[in-house]
Amino acid sequence: MSDAVRKYDLYGPDFKRDPYATFAAMRRDDPIHRQAGLDGKTPIWFVTRYADVEAMLRDPRFVRDPARALPPEKLPRPTPLDDLLTRNMLGVDGADHRRLRDLVSQGFTPKRVADLRPRVEAIADALLRPLIARGEADLIDAFAFPLPTIVILEMLGVPADDHGRFRAWANALLEPAMTPEKLTEATRLLTEFTDYLRELFAERRARPRDDLLSALIAAERAGDRLSENELFGTMVLLIVAGHETTVNLIANAVLALSERPDLRDALAADPSGLPRAVEEFLRYDGSVERALHRFAAEDVAWGGHLIRKGDPVIFILSSANRDADRFENADELEPDRHPNPHLAFGKGAHYCLGAPLARLEAEVALRGLLTRLPGLRLAVPRETLRYRFLPGFRALEALPVRWDPPA
Secondary structure (H helix, E strand, C coil), rough: CCCCCCCCCCCCCHHHHCCHHHHHHHHHHEEEEEEEEECCCCEEEEEHHHHHHHHHHHHHCCCCCCCCCCCCCCCCCCCHHHHHHHHHHHHCHHHHEEEEEEEEHHCCHHHHHHHHHHHHHHHHHHCCCCCCCCCCHHHHHHHHHHHHHHHHHHCCCCCHHHHHHHHHHHHHHCCCCCCCHHHHHHHHHHHHHHHHHHHHHHHHHHCCCCCCHHHHHHHHHHCCCCHHHHEEEEHHHHHHHHHHHHHHHHHHHHHHHHHCCHHHHHHHHHHHHHHHHHHHHHHHHECCCCCCCCCEECCEEEECCCEECEEEEEHHHHCCCCCCCCCCCCCCCCCCCCCCCCCCCCHHHHCCCCCCHHHHHHHHHHHHHHHEEEEEEEECCHCCCCCCCCCCEECCEEEECCCCCCC
């Protein structure tokens, strides 16, 4: 069979609605499998078993920077816009990665994240108060999207009046442009986005504040710590990663709870179980379906396969997190599961820096939703829900819910 032929559908709407049966088949029959990626042409290795995914995420032979794996003539040719928006710690390895990660990590220390709790709770309260009497809403539009978006944009120092502009920009960054028309529109939006950031950078250089952007600019001024492209790329990473993953985590958790009213009511009555439950939501139907692709920096023999230098490799986190060889009752939602060594935040050098913030936001969000919107449940048949065309994410387009409003 040609590598370009897809044995498994990993992109279509039926797959997005329920990918777990496909992942189970891959773990059983083709745990390390090579087939065409999104473009229908480029062969990619897909890895689905927990043991392989966990070990390969830690293995330095699998790198994010294609320049460490491909000859110069095969390197992708980024446009000036691509180069401006993608130079961040997720795209580099080794010393460059450590330098950028150390810089950004200053804004995500355990103390800084813990200090954010009152503000996250205040934002959640402000979003929930007008909902209580309504009895129904699209949970994503009304709550799951604005909560983490406001948090990360406030951390960065983006003016509140501009927050509404970021949803279209974030979508343009994340959603593959599969037609010339969509590519043109995405380019327009991203050019608008970079123009906005340039103005914001200039304002912060002139008038620094106590925010993360000012700290990044101060590091840029200190020497070669942060180039202009790295400043742009880091802002993009923080804005996108700082909200998209948590939006989907909250929505997917509420969807799972709507199918388990016993668990929903138990957590509403005793929210002290939420921190452990959040870990199970991350494992059971986490927001990040697959890690960003790596490249083999050398020939690697693994699991009876030879992965050649330069071959792209994708680790499917959602599959690893349902692997029965690692998790008992892997397809069951067990909120008290312990230990719970899920891979929702990755593993190794590129482990998600924002994991403590995502956990805090999810816990605060679910506590507010369950205690203030009693009987929270899906308002439409499950089969009518649609997922966004984001290959790396488990992201619903909308989540219509209803609850029992006050009498």
